[in-house]
Amino acid sequence: MMREHILVCPFDENLIAKFHNKRIVVNTSVFEEIPHICQFVNNNQNHLHCIAIKQNNSLASTPFHESWRGIPIAIFADQMGSLKEILQKLQLIRDLNIRIFLNTDLKENFTNIHILASLGIDSGVFFGENNIDWEAMNDLMTYTVYSKVNHASIEPFQFTVNNYNPARTTDFSAVYFNNPNSYLHIDANENIAITKEDLINGKYIAKGIESLTSDIFEDEKYKEALHIWQEFFLKNDGCAFCQAWRVCMGKFSYSIENNPGCTKFFVDLMEASDHFLAVQHKNRRKELWQP
Amino acid sequence: MATIIFKPTEKCNSNCIYCDVVTRKKPKTMSLELLEHIFKNIDEFLKSKPKERIQLIWHGGEPLLLGEDYFLKAIEFQNKFCPKTKHRIDHAIQSNLTLLNERYLEIFKSMGINQIGTSFEPLPNMRGPGTKRDSVFYNSQFMKGINLLEKHNFGWGFIYVVTKRSLERPLDIFFYLSNLKPTGGFMLNPVLVYGDDKHNIALTQEEYADFLGAIFPYWWKHRDRYPHVNPFKMFVENIIENKRTTGCEDTGNCAYGHVYLGPNGEASQCGRAGDWDIISYGNIKERSLIDIMADKQRQQFIDRNDILLNGECKDCPIWDFCHGGCPLDSFIKNKSFMHRTNRCEEKKIFLKKYFFPITGAKNMFDVR
Numbered sequence: 001m002m003r004e005h006i007l008v009c010p011f012d013e014n015l016i017a018k019f020h021n022k023r024i025v026v027n028t029s030v031f032e033e034i035p036h037i038c039q040f041v042n043n044n045q046n047h048l049h050c051i052a053i054k055q056n057n058s059l060a061s062t063p064f065h066e067s068w069r070g071i072p073i074a075i076f077a078d079q080m081g082s083l084k085e086i087l088q089k090l091q092l093i094r095d096l097n098i099r100i101f102l103n104t105d106l107k108e109n110f111t112n113i114h115i116l117a118s119l120g121i122d123s124g125v126f127f128g129e130n131n132i133d134w135e136a137m138n139d140l141m142t143y144t145v146y147s148k149v150n151h152a153s154i155e156p157f158q159f160t161v162n163n164y165n166p167a168r169t170t171d172f173s174a175v176y177f178n179n180p181n182s183y184l185h186i187d188a189n190e191n192i193a194i195t196k197e198d199l200i201n202g203k204y205i206a207k208g209i210e211s212l213t214s215d216i217f218e219d220e221k222y223k224e225a226l227h228i229w230q231e232f233f234l235k236n237d238g239c240a241f242c243q244a245w246r247v248c249m250g251k252f253s254y255s256i257e258n259n260p261g262c263t264k265f266f267v268d269l270m271e272a273s274d275h276f277l278a279v280q281h282k283n284r285r286k287e288l289w290q291p
Numbered sequence: 292m293a294t295i296i297f298k299p300t301e302k303c304n305s306n307c308i309y310c311d312v313v314t315r316k317k318p319k320t321m322s323l324e325l326l327e328h329i330f331k332n333i334d335e336f337l338k339s340k341p342k343e344r345i346q347l348i349w350h351g352g353e354p355l356l357l358g359e360d361y362f363l364k365a366i367e368f369q370n371k372f373c374p375k376t377k378h379r380i381d382h383a384i385q386s387n388l389t390l391l392n393e394r395y396l397e398i399f400k401s402m403g404i405n406q407i408g409t410s411f412e413p414l415p416n417m418r419g420p421g422t423k424r425d426s427v428f429y430n431s432q433f434m435k436g437i438n439l440l441e442k443h444n445f446g447w448g449f450i451y452v453v454t455k456r457s458l459e460r461p462l463d464i465f466f467y468l469s470n471l472k473p474t475g476g477f478m479l480n481p482v483l484v485y486g487d488d489k490h491n492i493a494l495t496q497e498e499y500a501d502f503l504g505a506i507f508p509y510w511w512k513h514r515d516r517y518p519h520v521n522p523f524k525m526f527v528e529n530i531i532e533n534k535r536t537t538g539c540e541d542t543g544n545c546a547y548g549h550v551y552l553g554p555n556g557e558a559s560q561c562g563r564a565g566d567w568d569i570i571s572y573g574n575i576k577e578r579s580l581i582d583i584m585a586d587k588q589r590q591q592f593i594d595r596n597d598i599l600l601n602g603e604c605k606d607c608p609i610w611d612f613c614h615g616g617c618p619l620d621s622f623i624k625n626k627s628f629m630h631r632t633n634r635c636e637e638k639k640i641f642l643k644k645y646f647f648p649i650t651g652a653k654n655m656f657d658v659r
Contacts, residue, residue, distance in 0.1 A: 166513075166515045166516040167473060167474045167475070167515065167516055167517070167518055168473050168474065169473050223438070227434070227438055230434045230438075233413070233430070233434070233467070233470075233471060234427060234430055234431055234434065236413065236415065240413070240467050240470055240471075241413075241460075241463040241464075241466050241467050241470075242466060242470070243462075243466045243509075245466065245470040246470065246473050246516070270516075274513075274515070
């Protein structure tokens with residue numbers, strides 16, 4: 001049976017009301033709408049995969065609420081704000097089904113994510129517009145994978161090590177709902193794109209929710225988009241010759257000239273993934289027969 | 292299993308720098324009458340050997356230039372002339388994939404083919420159509436081909452031909468190839484030049500060994516990531532795991548197992564021998580496949596094993612997985628098959644200089 005895509009869309013009741021039996025990621029920036037979004041999506045015979053919410057203020061100013069319990073939420077915040085305020089809500093945040101992403105543009109966010117994870121809050125980086133501090137990324141990744149003290153997960157490192165197969169590619173885009181093998185993006189006008197960026201830039205592969213059948217897998221534009229990585233090989237781009245391709249797949253080719261640390265980082269991520277795999281293998285418990 | 296390297300066409304849509312078939316020969320294509328005749332011969336051969344199978348490897352030139360209908364005719368002839376033996380005929384194909392389409396894949400499935408061998412070159416203007424070898428166009432068609440293969444769950448593996456131009460960037464090339472096919476499934480073969488090296492691409496044995504040696508430390512450390520890269524995997528299997536896996540050139544038993552059939556029905560020992568007109572077993576229009584397979588000239592390849600084992604290869608520790616290498620390599624240098632390969636040293640250099648020191652495996656050259 002052909003798999004179905006998870007749809008990423010804005011919270012638009014008219015749009016969502018047209019979906020049937022779909023898994024949905026809803027983009028919003030209105031925290032007060034969270035319980036209503038959950039109720040609305042599920043009442044319409046759909047399944048809420050996640051609410052992705054952009055926090056334009058600090059994370060600390062987020063009105064975390066009891067009514068969010070059980071609702072899958074991803075918060076994307078540019079800055080953390082007061083740690084004291086977060087600590088006051090710590091138990092509630094820990095109890096929620098939530099992952100908090102902070103922007104790589106702000107250098108202190110690497111430390112902030114470290115703190116959040118150490119407090120038991122699942123967290124991650126999301127990539128901003130500025131050059132990425134690859135050394136800071138590496139430190140955070142090292143903490144995620146090698147640290148022996150208890151801490152919550154940090155993305156996209158945890159996804160990578162969990163899904164890593166040394167002899168395959170591992171694409172962490174899914175962490176950001178941006179992997180066209182799993183996600184499609186749709187706007188209120190029912191334009192459909194394979195990534196968030198394509199949707200913003202008007203690069204659509206289809207229009208109308210009636211296009212969201214299994215035929216989409218046969219659509220030439222869709223297939224072309226899935227094979228876009230091959231452009232690196234056709235252009236003989238540096239990323240095609242990089243040993244870390246299998247966990248990066250050219251995501252940072254745009255910045256490699258003025259910020260070339262990505263190779264070192266991703267090579268270390270592969271090493272860490274190998275290490276994680278080896279530890280898992282070593283710790284694999286004997287599976288005893290069961291009566 | 293008997294293997295027919297079957298070249299129904301010498302035509303090719305690419306002008307690869309390391310292949311001179313297209314320029315040296317006037318490319319021909321096998322007639323349907325001859326194709327029919329060959330299937331009759333295959334049936335006769337298999338009837339005479341009830342426990343034998345035949346693998347028909349479609350080769351070229353570029354076999355997809357034959358067109359889909361040609362392959363349908365082959366299936367028709369097989370059904371018509373081999374009704375009781377067709378279950379002992381296996382098909383395989385080597386293609387550059389640039390002309391692949393859905394219809395071909397349906398036909399190949401019906402022929403029992405589920406994987407295709409190919410070759411690839413990341414360096415520009417080495418492969419491609421025309422005198423300029425338009426590798427951008429060629430590679431984009433190749434990519435479409437592999438996308439089709441993967442969509443239809445066909446396996447594929449490829450050969451990378453190492454040339455003098457590869458020597459500047461061994462690891463880059465390795466990463467490129469393994470990024471293209473992360474599981475591996477490729478071979479790094481040295482370019483074989485017969486006659487003039489007019490493109491200046493030939494390698495010395497040391498250069499090839501050093502090319503492999505530049506990659507091997509990385510491969511060895513991360514071999515879980517690249518499980519199917521040859522010749523590394525083959526060396527590990529033969530030396531460390533004590534398995535015997537070799538390419539055709541090193542088996543030492545190609546004598547009675549292989550035959551080349553060209554577009555005019557000309558028969559030879561294998562594809563290289565046919566391409567280079569080195570040895571002739573006559574023509575299938577005039578001799579049966581049974582006779583060609585039993586040609587007396589083949590005995591020399593059996594005799595060669597004894598001659599080498601008691602002569603040039605005596606006490607060689609890698610004999611068990613080399614057997615003196617390809618007899619054609621010997622012919623290139625000596626105009627005789629009765630010597631070891633002229634590329635004997637490349638294996639030894641690689642093993643001594645890189646393989647044993649890096650793997651820590653017992654140095655076979657020390658113990659004897």
